[in-house]
Amino acid sequence: MHLSISAGMKAVLEGLPYIMGGVWVTLVVVAGALAMGLLLGTFLAIAHVYGNRALRTLTGIYVWFFRGVPLLVLLFLFYFGLLGALHLDLSPFFVSIVVLGLISSAYQSEIFRGAILSIPEGQLKAARAIGMSDFQAVVYIILPQAFRLSIPAWTNEYTIIMKNSAVTYALGVAEIMARANHVAARTYQHFWLYLLAGFIFLGLTSAGTRCLGLLQKKVAIKGYAR
Amino acid sequence: MEQTPVLKVEDIRKRFGEKEILKGVSLEINRGDIKAIIGPSGGGKSTLLHCINFLTLFDAGRVFLNGEEIDHTDRRRLYAYRQKVGMIFQDFNLFDHLSALQNVQIGLVRVKKIPKARARERAVAELERVGLKEHMDKYPAELSGGQKQRVSIARALAMDPEVMLLDEPTSALDPELVGEVHAVIKRLAAGGMTMVLVTHEIAFAGSLAREILFMDEGVILEKGPPQEILYGAKRERTREFCDKIIHFHHKDNG
Amino acid sequence: MFLRQEVAPAMIRGVWMSIRLIVPSAVFGLAIGIITGTLRVYGHSVLRAIANVYVTFFRGFPLLVQLYLWYFGLARFGIYFSPYTAAVIGFSLCSGAYHSEYIRGALLSIKDGQMLGAQSLGFSRTQALVSIILPQAVRRALPGCGNELIYLIKYSSLAYMVTCIELTGEAKILASLYFKYMEMFLIAGAIYLLLVSIATWLLNNAEDWLAVPGFEPPRR
């Protein structure tokens, strides 16, 4: 009886509103992590490209660390380890955003670094030649170009964070996966509910990819392809 | 009394690794004057212009604007100086993500801190001066080489330079586009702009400059009035070079 | 002594389990990736469609969802996998889908002339594919596939979620047992860093060993 598809569909339909409520949680986690990663990643990339040797080494270590340690381990390390050591009481939701954001900043800094380095040196020279400071040149000339070049890789980063956000369920964040699991525990329709969760994630990644594709078209520079 | 040169460069030396690219180059130019620099490729002409603008930092030497030495470690002074010295690059270096108008405008807004609306007016006026008003909303990738170089001239002019450094402004252009850029430069000359012009266009240099400097292997080997340098140089190297390009030029035209 | 007696044996056990997860998954994943990647470029249209669907789903679903489907989901249909088997299946199929993308891209980047050249020598299409095209494609795909292998090392920690006790699991158990969360997860993290760094180094060298002059621009 439990094996029938109709029982599965029933569980899916009943659980759907509750599980869809997790979409918002997932979206906030992902958006928060992406934004944090963008901000930090930009600074890291600039520090790595234009900084002195010490700064370069530091950012290198940071990137190496956050790209090398698994998400799950970092979530546990921050939530159980660091919060305890610092006597902080933060929600799993908040910690998840921070950890995903820190990891993403490492990856995003690599994206931006590659983009900055691919911009011809003449752009910086020309900016300096009209009297811009290096700071102005980076902000007004280099970064706008680097960000445009980064959109495809950034889109990829979005899909990765979206999928990784499911792991925050391990801390008990009430996102899609956690809710699917919750309903499954009640209805014993694990298969269908996980399938549903999978499709929701698939939908979110494709929708996001499409939006970012539109963004890329919108900010594309006419006649310019690299 | 002698007038103070607008720009004076004293004994600039620069090495890249083992190789000494500039071996003590000096140069001065008075207001309204035009000097042309010619010489074989790899002789250090671009490096010299970049050094004058501190885009490349040199090992020794001094640079003066209106008699005042420029200390490049004083950032504010450096930025102000660079506005006064317009730079035209061989390969344009327009800002690829900005339209022609924005290319001219951005220095006014960000460096000179002029309000956007007024900056725009000025930028449009500069583009009109180089004959590109109707193309002002195009992006660099949509412009021809000649148009790009004219935008870059407008961009430099918008900063109110006292002297312009032009590094082979037409050498990256298809032959049929050279004329439009030369026309703009001629108009600048007629307007009394002080210029240092690196070029291979002998005839153009000869018609414009009062003095031609021949530069080779990091030194200015010889300088003098166009006729003298082009057709009666004292040095063997200079004669050889001039003969070659004059010959080439004639062949090219006939 | 605590370290010697309690932590070290558990961590070594954990690393060994992680390696037992990673290595087979890497091999199966690469094999699946090469096969499906090739099918998507050179396969019969039906196979191509199937391979495309496979890639869409296994790249689109979060790995955690996939692992849960294999381990908890299929149980309802009477299909029971051990945690270890479920994890290896999950890792292999997921990373196979990613490898497939890189292989496909690499195959598409290889010029038609290579196939024509081989065929002109009397190679069959399959022969040409196996002995001329794929060796080139694998070299081209190496950076991407290498990245995917690095990801696999890190994602192997998710096996803990389906109760396969590997490095992360052992660390978690020790941490809860002795209330030493910070220490245990730092040790686990350091071991993962080590594994990732070794793999990165090996892959960079593999790229150099496999490099063919002029075939690809030198790195950096």
Ligand SMILES: Nc1ncnc2c1ncn2[C@@H]1O[C@H](COP(=O)(O)OP(=O)(O)O)[C@@H](O)[C@H]1O
């Ligand atoms: N950034 C640099 N690093 C090393 N060598 C350079 C650099 N820039 C220029 N050079 C060298 O300096 C020499 C002079 O170059 P350049 O000033 O461009 O000559 P020109 O403009 O007269 O053709 C060339 O041999 C060139 O290779």
Ligand SMILES: [Mg+2]
């Ligand atoms: Mg030059």
